[in-house]
Amino acid sequence: MPRRTAPKGDLGRSNEPPVLILTSLAAGPKHGYALTKDIEAFAGVSLGPGTLYGAIARLEERGLIAPEPVGSDARRRPYRITGDGRVALESAVREMRTLADVGASRLGMTGRVSGRGALA
Amino acid sequence: MTVEGYEHLMRWYPSHWRERYGDELAALLEDTYATTSEVPLRQRLGLAWSGLGERARSAGLVGWSQSPDLRLRGGSLLVLCGWAFYVVAGAIFAKSADHWSSGTPSEGHWVAAGGFNVVGATAGAGTLLVLLAALVVLPGFVRFVRSGGWREVSRPILVALGSFAASALLFVILVAWAHSLSGLDRNGGLPIYGWFFVLVSLAFFAALGCGTAAAIAVARRVELSHRTLQALGLMAIALVGVMALTIVSLVAWWASEAVHAPGFLAQVIGNGMPFQSSVVPPTLLASGVLMVFGLALGVAGLVRIVGSLGRGGRAVA
Numbered sequence: 001m002p003r004r005t006a007p008k009g010d011l012g013r014s015n016e017p018p019v020l021i022l023t024s025l026a027a028g029p030k031h032g033y034a035l036t037k038d039i040e041a042f043a044g045v046s047l048g049p050g051t052l053y054g055a056i057a058r059l060e061e062r063g064l065i066a067p068e069p070v071g072s073d074a075r076r077r078p079y080r081i082t083g084d085g086r087v088a089l090e091s092a093v094r095e096m097r098t099l100a101d102v103g104a105s106r107l108g109m110t111g112r113v114s115g116r117g118a119l120a
Numbered sequence: 121m122t123v124e125g126y127e128h129l130m131r132w133y134p135s136h137w138r139e140r141y142g143d144e145l146a147a148l149l150e151d152t153y154a155t156t157s158e159v160p161l162r163q164r165l166g167l168a169w170s171g172l173g174e175r176a177r178s179a180g181l182v183g184w185s186q187s188p189d190l191r192l193r194g195g196s197l198l199v200l201c202g203w204a205f206y207v208v209a210g211a212i213f214a215k216s217a218d219h220w221s222s223g224t225p226s227e228g229h230w231v232a233a234g235g236f237n238v239v240g241a242t243a244g245a246g247t248l249l250v251l252l253a254a255l256v257v258l259p260g261f262v263r264f265v266r267s268g269g270w271r272e273v274s275r276p277i278l279v280a281l282g283s284f285a286a287s288a289l290l291f292v293i294l295v296a297w298a299h300s301l302s303g304l305d306r307n308g309g310l311p312i313y314g315w316f317f318v319l320v321s322l323a324f325f326a327a328l329g330c331g332t333a334a335a336i337a338v339a340r341r342v343e344l345s346h347r348t349l350q351a352l353g354l355m356a357i358a359l360v361g362v363m364a365l366t367i368v369s370l371v372a373w374w375a376s377e378a379v380h381a382p383g384f385l386a387q388v389i390g391n392g393m394p395f396q397s398s399v400v401p402p403t404l405l406a407s408g409v410l411m412v413f414g415l416a417l418g419v420a421g422l423v424r425i426v427g428s429l430g431r432g433g434r435a436v437a
Contacts, residue, residue: 031144031147031148032144032145032147032148032151033147033148033151033152036148036152048162048163048166048167048170049145049148049149049152049163049166049167050163050166050167050169050170050171051166051170052148053141053144053145053148053170054170054173054174056141057137057140057141057174058185061185062185073147074143075143075144075146075147076144076147076151077144
C-alpha cells in the first residue's frame, strides 16, 4: 500500500492554492483579502473564500505559515511564511524552474521565459 | 464568534473551525462583498463544499494530515456506514429471494443454494463483528457518559432509540395483521397490506440510518486508546472482507437463478414497475447497487485503516 501522506514540502502544482499563498506571503505578511488581491495580480487566479481559508488552515497545520500577532483589527489577522514554508516554496520553485527549463529547451526558446501571458 | 450576517454562510463548517477562522473568513467576505446578498451563488456553494470538507476532515473521513488514530477512527466509521447500506440491501435481497428454492430446478440448485447460504452466513458474521465493535467501544462510552458527555450525544441516541421503537411497533402490527391474512393477500392480493409493508420497511431503514448516525456521533467523541482503535480497525477490515464475500455470493446466486430459474426472477417483487426484466428485477438491482455503494465506502475506509495501522498516534505533518 503506497504511503498517501504528502511529504511536508510537497505543495502540489504551481497553480494550486498552497503554492500561490506561499508565493504571496514570501513578499511579506498579508491577511485574507490582501492575499486574494495579490494572487489575482501575480497569477491571475481568483481564489474563493472557502478555498483560500481551507488552504490557509492546511498550511498552518503543517507549520508552513503562521499567524502574526493581531493589531487593532483582530478580524483581519495577517499570516507570514515560516522557515519550513520558505524551504517548501524553494523546493516547489526549483521543480517548476526545472520543468520550465526543459519546456523552453525543447521548444527552442532562447533567453528568459517570461511569466504570465507568455503562452497566451 | 463570527460577524452577524455572514455567519449563516459558515454553518457548513464545524464549530471548532468557525471558532478559529470564522471571524477572518467573515472579514474576507465583508471586504469582498458589500452585503451578504451580493455573495454569488458560486461562492456560497464553494463555502458549503469547503465547510462539509472540513467536517469530513475533522471526523477523520478524508485527508492524510491528521493523526493515525483519527484516520483509524474515520476509516472504521466509513466501513460502518458501508455496512448500514449492506443491511438495507440484505433486507431487500432477503424479501426478493423469498421461496427461491421451490422455484428453482435441481440442476442449478447447488450454486444458488451455496450463494444464498453464504449471504446468510456473512450477514450473521457482519452483525457479530458490529456487535463486537460496539462492545469494545462500550467501556469508553460509559466513561464518556460519567464524565458528563451525555448531553453531547443524547439527541442522536434518543432519536435512534425512538425510531427503532417505532419501527418495532409497526413490525409487530404487521406480523399480527399478516397472521390474519391468506397467503394470497400477503403477496399482492391486498394492496393496503402491501403499502403497509413498504411503510414498515421504510421505518426500519430510517431507524437504521438514525442508529448509524448515533453510532458515528458516539464514536467520534468517545476517548479510545490507540490499541482499541487498532482493534476496531482490524474488525473493520474483517467486515469489508465479509462485505466483499456477500456481494460475490449474491452475484453467484443471481447468476445461477438467471440461468436456471428466470421464471422465478420474473416474479420477484418490483418486476413490472418501473420496468420488466426476467433476470434483472428492480428490487434485486436496488439491492446490488446499495451493496456496491456500501462496498465502495468500505474500501475507502479500508484504505484509510491500512494506511494508518502500525503508525503511532501523532499527526503526520
